[in-house]
Amino acid sequence: xxxxxxxxxxxxxxxxxxxxxxxxxxxxxxxxxxxxxxxxxxxxxxxxxxxxxxxxxxxxxxxxxxxxxxxxxxxxxxxxxxxxxxxxxxxxxxxxxxxxxxxxxxxxxx
Amino acid sequence: xxxxxxxxxxxxxxxxxxxxxxxxxxxxxxxxxxxxxxxxxxxxxxxxxxxxxxxxxxxxxxxxxxxxxxxxxxxxxxxxxxxxxxxxxxxxxxxxxxxxxxxxxxxxxx
DNA sequence: TTATTATATTCCTATATTAGCATAGAGGCA
DNA sequence: TGCCTCTATGCTAATATAGGAATATAATAA
Numbered sequence: 001x002x003x004x005x006x007x008x009x010x011x012x013x014x015x016x017x018x019x020x021x022x023x024x025x026x027x028x029x030x031x032x033x034x035x036x037x038x039x040x041x042x043x044x045x046x047x048x049x050x051x052x053x054x055x056x057x058x059x060x061x062x063x064x065x066x067x068x069x070x071x072x073x074x075x076x077x078x079x080x081x082x083x084x085x086x087x088x089x090x091x092x093x094x095x096x097x098x099x100x101x102x103x104x105x106x107x108x109x110x
Numbered sequence: 111x112x113x114x115x116x117x118x119x120x121x122x123x124x125x126x127x128x129x130x131x132x133x134x135x136x137x138x139x140x141x142x143x144x145x146x147x148x149x150x151x152x153x154x155x156x157x158x159x160x161x162x163x164x165x166x167x168x169x170x171x172x173x174x175x176x177x178x179x180x181x182x183x184x185x186x187x188x189x190x191x192x193x194x195x196x197x198x199x200x201x202x203x204x205x206x207x208x209x210x211x212x213x214x215x216x217x218x219x220x
Numbered sequence: 221t222t223a224t225t226a227t228a229t230t231c232c233t234a235t236a237t238t239a240g241c242a243t244a245g246a247g248g249c250a
Numbered sequence: 251t252g253c254c255t256c257t258a259t260g261c262t263a264a265t266a267t268a269g270g271a272a273t274a275t276a277a278t279a280a
Contacts (some may be wrong), residue, residue, distance in 0.1 A: 006129035009195075013132075017124035018238090019116035036257060049239075051258055070247055070256050084194055085119075128268085146227060159269075161228055180226050180277055222280085229274065237266070244259070250252090 012081075015060045020045065021053045022085070028063060028075055029082045035071035125170045126191070130155065131163045138173060138185055139192045145181035 015021065023043055028034060040050040054074055057063045064077040076082055125131065133153055138144060150160045164184055167173045174187040186192055 004129060006132045009132055010127050010129045013123050014127035017120050017127045019114060019120045022116045022119055022123075037255090046240085047257070048241085048259080052238090055258080067247090067257095070254095072257060124267095147225090156270085157227070158229080158271085162268090165228080177227095177277090180224095182227060224279080225277085227274100227276080229272105231270105231272085233269090235266100235268075238264080240262090242259105242261080244257100246257080247255085249254085 012060050012062065015056050015062060016081070016084075018053065018056075020049070021057055024050070024053055024057065025062070025076065025081065025085065029085070033066070033073040033075040035068075035073050037071065039074070122170050122172065122191075125166050125172060126194075128163065128166075130159070131167055132195070134160070134163055134167065135172070135186065135191065135195065139195070143176070143183040143185040145178075145183050147181065149184070 016025075020043065024039055027039055027042055036047060036050055036054065039054075040047045043050065054063065054065070058065060058074075062076065062078050062081050063074050066073045066075075126135075130153065134149055137149060137152055146157060146160055146164065149164075150157045153160065164173065164175070168175060168184075172186065172188050172191050173184050176183045176185075
Protein backbone atom coordinates (compact mmCIF):
# COMPACT_ATOMS: atom_id res chain seq x y z
CA UNK A 1 0.00 0.00 0.00
CA UNK A 2 1.18 3.56 -0.61
CA UNK A 3 2.70 4.95 2.56
CA UNK A 4 0.00 7.57 2.90
CA UNK A 5 -3.65 6.61 2.79
CA UNK A 6 -4.57 10.28 2.33
CA UNK A 7 -2.63 10.35 -0.92
CA UNK A 8 -4.72 7.46 -2.18
CA UNK A 9 -7.98 9.15 -1.33
CA UNK A 10 -6.76 12.42 -2.81
CA UNK A 11 -5.88 10.63 -6.04
CA UNK A 12 -9.40 9.28 -6.27
CA UNK A 13 -10.95 12.67 -5.63
CA UNK A 14 -8.61 14.19 -8.21
CA UNK A 15 -9.85 11.72 -10.78
CA UNK A 16 -13.41 12.75 -9.91
CA UNK A 17 -12.56 16.45 -10.13
CA UNK A 18 -13.54 16.98 -13.74
CA UNK A 19 -17.02 17.61 -15.13
CA UNK A 20 -16.52 15.37 -18.14
CA UNK A 21 -15.38 12.48 -15.99
CA UNK A 22 -18.41 12.91 -13.76
CA UNK A 23 -20.62 12.77 -16.85
CA UNK A 24 -18.86 9.63 -17.98
CA UNK A 25 -19.36 8.04 -14.57
CA UNK A 26 -23.03 8.92 -14.56
CA UNK A 27 -23.44 7.28 -17.95
CA UNK A 28 -21.61 4.14 -16.84
CA UNK A 29 -23.58 4.01 -13.61
CA UNK A 30 -26.83 4.35 -15.55
CA UNK A 31 -26.23 2.08 -18.51
CA UNK A 32 -23.67 -0.35 -17.13
CA UNK A 33 -21.00 -1.36 -19.60
CA UNK A 34 -20.45 0.95 -22.55
CA UNK A 35 -17.82 1.26 -25.26
CA UNK A 36 -15.69 4.37 -25.85
CA UNK A 37 -17.45 5.33 -29.06
CA UNK A 38 -20.91 5.27 -27.48
CA UNK A 39 -19.72 7.37 -24.55
CA UNK A 40 -18.21 9.85 -27.00
CA UNK A 41 -21.49 9.95 -28.92
CA UNK A 42 -23.59 10.49 -25.82
CA UNK A 43 -21.37 13.31 -24.57
CA UNK A 44 -20.68 14.75 -28.01
CA UNK A 45 -16.95 14.81 -27.28
CA UNK A 46 -14.21 13.57 -29.59
CA UNK A 47 -12.93 10.09 -28.98
CA UNK A 48 -9.33 10.83 -27.91
CA UNK A 49 -10.62 13.08 -25.15
CA UNK A 50 -12.95 10.36 -23.89
CA UNK A 51 -10.16 7.78 -23.98
CA UNK A 52 -7.91 10.01 -21.92
CA UNK A 53 -10.57 10.70 -19.31
CA UNK A 54 -11.35 7.00 -19.11
CA UNK A 55 -7.66 6.30 -18.54
CA UNK A 56 -7.61 8.72 -15.61
CA UNK A 57 -10.57 6.99 -14.00
CA UNK A 58 -9.12 3.56 -14.68
CA UNK A 59 -5.70 4.41 -13.26
CA UNK A 60 -7.16 4.96 -9.81
CA UNK A 61 -9.38 1.92 -10.04
CA UNK A 62 -12.74 3.62 -10.34
CA UNK A 63 -13.58 1.87 -13.60
CA UNK A 64 -12.34 -1.19 -15.45
CA UNK A 65 -12.23 -2.15 -19.12
CA UNK A 66 -12.95 -5.27 -21.12
CA UNK A 67 -11.96 -5.74 -24.72
CA UNK A 68 -14.59 -7.21 -26.99
CA UNK A 69 -13.59 -7.40 -30.63
CA UNK A 70 -12.94 -3.93 -31.89
CA UNK A 71 -14.53 -2.10 -29.01
CA UNK A 72 -13.42 -1.64 -25.42
CA UNK A 73 -16.19 -1.66 -22.85
CA UNK A 74 -15.86 0.23 -19.60
CA UNK A 75 -17.83 -0.18 -16.42
CA UNK A 76 -17.74 1.07 -12.86
CA UNK A 77 -15.50 -0.96 -10.60
CA UNK A 78 -15.97 1.01 -7.36
CA UNK A 79 -19.67 0.98 -6.55
CA UNK A 80 -18.93 3.25 -3.62
CA UNK A 81 -18.03 6.02 -6.01
CA UNK A 82 -21.51 5.77 -7.47
CA UNK A 83 -22.86 6.01 -3.95
CA UNK A 84 -20.72 9.11 -3.54
CA UNK A 85 -22.39 10.69 -6.52
CA UNK A 86 -25.87 9.69 -5.37
CA UNK A 87 -25.13 11.14 -1.96
CA UNK A 88 -23.98 14.25 -3.75
CA UNK A 89 -27.20 14.44 -5.71
CA UNK A 90 -29.30 14.20 -2.60
CA UNK A 91 -27.45 16.33 -0.12
CA UNK A 92 -25.10 18.63 -1.96
CA UNK A 93 -27.69 19.77 -4.44
CA UNK A 94 -29.95 21.13 -1.75
CA UNK A 95 -26.94 22.51 0.04
CA UNK A 96 -25.60 24.30 -3.00
CA UNK A 97 -28.97 25.62 -4.08
CA UNK A 98 -29.40 27.15 -0.66
CA UNK A 99 -26.32 29.25 -1.29
CA UNK A 100 -27.65 30.79 -4.45
CA UNK A 101 -30.60 33.05 -5.01
CA UNK A 102 -31.95 34.91 -7.97
CA UNK A 103 -32.56 38.57 -7.37
CA UNK A 104 -34.21 40.51 -10.15
CA UNK A 105 -33.48 37.64 -12.46
CA UNK A 106 -29.78 37.99 -11.76
CA UNK A 107 -27.81 35.21 -10.20
CA UNK A 108 -26.38 36.14 -6.82
CA UNK A 109 -24.20 34.29 -4.43
CA UNK A 110 -25.43 34.81 -0.89
CA UNK B 111 -26.75 28.72 -10.11
CA UNK B 112 -23.74 28.04 -12.31
CA UNK B 113 -24.92 26.88 -15.68
CA UNK B 114 -23.38 23.47 -15.28
CA UNK B 115 -24.09 21.36 -12.24
CA UNK B 116 -21.19 19.09 -13.14
CA UNK B 117 -18.80 22.00 -12.83
CA UNK B 118 -20.05 22.54 -9.31
CA UNK B 119 -19.53 18.95 -8.31
CA UNK B 120 -16.13 18.89 -9.99
CA UNK B 121 -15.12 21.97 -8.02
CA UNK B 122 -16.04 20.23 -4.78
CA UNK B 123 -14.09 17.12 -5.69
CA UNK B 124 -11.16 19.27 -6.72
CA UNK B 125 -11.16 20.87 -3.29
CA UNK B 126 -11.12 17.39 -1.76
CA UNK B 127 -8.29 16.25 -4.02
CA UNK B 128 -5.43 17.08 -1.70
CA UNK B 129 -4.13 14.95 1.17
CA UNK B 130 -3.61 17.91 3.49
CA UNK B 131 -7.16 19.13 2.94
CA UNK B 132 -8.47 15.65 3.69
CA UNK B 133 -6.49 15.65 6.92
CA UNK B 134 -7.92 19.04 7.81
CA UNK B 135 -11.43 17.79 7.14
CA UNK B 136 -10.91 14.74 9.28
CA UNK B 137 -9.75 16.94 12.14
CA UNK B 138 -12.73 19.24 11.78
CA UNK B 139 -15.11 16.30 11.54
CA UNK B 140 -13.60 14.77 14.66
CA UNK B 141 -13.16 17.80 16.89
CA UNK B 142 -15.82 20.15 15.54
CA UNK B 143 -14.76 23.77 15.49
CA UNK B 144 -11.05 24.48 15.52
CA UNK B 145 -8.88 27.55 14.95
CA UNK B 146 -6.18 27.80 12.30
CA UNK B 147 -3.31 27.66 14.76
CA UNK B 148 -4.54 24.44 16.36
CA UNK B 149 -5.02 22.81 12.97
CA UNK B 150 -1.52 23.87 12.02
CA UNK B 151 -0.20 22.42 15.27
CA UNK B 152 -1.99 19.12 14.84
CA UNK B 153 -0.77 18.70 11.27
CA UNK B 154 2.68 20.16 11.90
CA UNK B 155 2.30 22.45 8.88
CA UNK B 156 3.06 26.16 8.78
CA UNK B 157 0.15 28.54 9.23
CA UNK B 158 0.04 30.17 5.78
CA UNK B 159 -0.25 26.75 4.15
CA UNK B 160 -3.14 25.82 6.42
CA UNK B 161 -4.88 29.12 5.73
CA UNK B 162 -4.63 28.58 2.01
CA UNK B 163 -6.03 25.08 2.19
CA UNK B 164 -8.85 26.29 4.42
CA UNK B 165 -9.65 28.97 1.86
CA UNK B 166 -9.94 26.35 -0.87
CA UNK B 167 -12.38 24.33 1.20
CA UNK B 168 -14.35 27.40 2.19
CA UNK B 169 -14.63 28.72 -1.36
CA UNK B 170 -16.64 25.71 -2.43
CA UNK B 171 -18.75 25.74 0.72
CA UNK B 172 -17.38 22.64 2.39
CA UNK B 173 -16.43 24.50 5.55
CA UNK B 174 -17.31 27.83 7.15
CA UNK B 175 -15.50 30.19 9.46
CA UNK B 176 -16.40 32.20 12.52
CA UNK B 177 -14.25 34.93 13.94
CA UNK B 178 -13.78 34.92 17.69
CA UNK B 179 -11.41 37.53 18.97
CA UNK B 180 -8.01 36.93 17.48
CA UNK B 181 -8.71 33.43 16.24
CA UNK B 182 -10.81 32.19 13.37
CA UNK B 183 -12.65 28.96 13.97
CA UNK B 184 -13.51 26.65 11.11
CA UNK B 185 -16.05 23.87 11.02
CA UNK B 186 -17.60 21.57 8.45
CA UNK B 187 -20.58 23.07 6.68
CA UNK B 188 -21.41 20.17 4.35
CA UNK B 189 -22.09 17.14 6.50
CA UNK B 190 -22.47 15.12 3.35
CA UNK B 191 -18.80 15.55 2.64
CA UNK B 192 -18.05 13.89 5.95
CA UNK B 193 -20.36 11.08 4.92
CA UNK B 194 -18.35 10.88 1.71
CA UNK B 195 -15.20 10.35 3.69
CA UNK B 196 -16.82 7.79 5.98
CA UNK B 197 -18.13 5.95 2.97
CA UNK B 198 -14.63 6.08 1.59
CA UNK B 199 -13.23 4.63 4.78
CA UNK B 200 -15.63 1.72 4.69
CA UNK B 201 -15.75 0.78 1.05
CA UNK B 202 -12.74 2.22 -0.71
CA UNK B 203 -10.30 0.99 1.86
CA UNK B 204 -11.27 -2.61 1.33
CA UNK B 205 -11.38 -2.00 -2.39
CA UNK B 206 -7.96 -0.43 -2.53
CA UNK B 207 -6.38 -2.95 -0.23
CA UNK B 208 -7.63 -5.71 -2.49
CA UNK B 209 -5.56 -4.24 -5.29
CA UNK B 210 -2.33 -4.39 -3.39
CA UNK B 211 -0.38 -7.32 -2.09
CA UNK B 212 2.94 -7.73 -0.40
CA UNK B 213 5.20 -10.24 -2.04
CA UNK B 214 8.45 -11.05 -0.26
CA UNK B 215 7.88 -7.98 1.87
CA UNK B 216 7.84 -5.80 -1.23
CA UNK B 217 4.83 -3.78 -2.15
CA UNK B 218 3.31 -4.89 -5.45
CA UNK B 219 0.37 -3.58 -7.41
CA UNK B 220 -1.68 -6.46 -8.74
C1' DT C 221 0.43 54.86 20.31
C1' DT C 222 3.25 50.42 20.07
C1' DA C 223 3.61 45.59 20.62
C1' DT C 224 1.93 41.04 20.19
C1' DT C 225 -0.65 37.27 18.43
C1' DA C 226 -3.44 35.10 14.88
C1' DT C 227 -4.69 34.93 10.29
C1' DA C 228 -4.76 36.10 5.37
C1' DT C 229 -2.58 37.39 1.21
C1' DT C 230 0.96 38.17 -2.21
C1' DC C 231 4.80 36.91 -5.09
C1' DC C 232 7.59 33.66 -7.38
C1' DT C 233 8.91 29.21 -9.16
C1' DA C 234 8.15 24.51 -10.19
C1' DT C 235 5.03 21.17 -11.48
C1' DA C 236 0.62 19.32 -13.18
C1' DT C 237 -3.37 19.38 -15.92
C1' DT C 238 -6.10 20.33 -19.96
C1' DA C 239 -7.62 20.80 -24.73
C1' DG C 240 -6.84 20.19 -29.44
C1' DC C 241 -4.78 18.03 -33.07
C1' DA C 242 -2.26 14.46 -35.26
C1' DT C 243 -0.94 9.86 -35.36
C1' DA C 244 -0.06 5.15 -33.91
C1' DG C 245 -1.75 0.54 -32.71
C1' DA C 246 -5.02 -3.34 -32.69
C1' DG C 247 -8.71 -6.15 -34.35
C1' DG C 248 -11.87 -7.66 -37.90
C1' DC C 249 -13.11 -8.46 -42.71
C1' DA C 250 -12.73 -8.73 -47.79
C1' DT D 251 -2.38 -8.60 -47.91
C1' DG D 252 -5.01 -4.10 -47.71
C1' DC D 253 -8.65 -1.52 -45.80
C1' DC D 254 -11.69 0.00 -42.33
C1' DT D 255 -13.16 0.87 -37.57
C1' DC D 256 -12.23 1.58 -32.86
C1' DT D 257 -9.12 2.93 -29.38
C1' DA D 258 -4.84 4.70 -27.39
C1' DT D 259 -0.91 7.68 -27.32
C1' DG D 260 2.17 11.63 -28.33
C1' DC D 261 2.90 16.48 -28.82
C1' DT D 262 2.41 21.36 -27.72
C1' DA D 263 0.49 25.61 -25.78
C1' DA D 264 -2.31 27.48 -22.35
C1' DT D 265 -3.90 27.30 -17.81
C1' DA D 266 -4.03 25.83 -13.02
C1' DT D 267 -2.06 24.37 -8.82
C1' DA D 268 1.34 23.78 -5.01
C1' DG D 269 5.04 25.09 -1.99
C1' DG D 270 7.99 28.46 0.27
C1' DA D 271 9.07 32.82 1.94
C1' DA D 272 7.83 37.29 2.94
C1' DT D 273 4.47 40.53 4.08
C1' DA D 274 -0.11 42.52 5.01
C1' DT D 275 -4.24 42.70 7.90
C1' DA D 276 -7.03 42.37 12.11
C1' DA D 277 -7.87 42.22 16.97
C1' DT D 278 -6.34 42.75 21.50
C1' DA D 279 -3.67 44.55 25.28
C1' DA D 280 -0.22 47.49 27.49
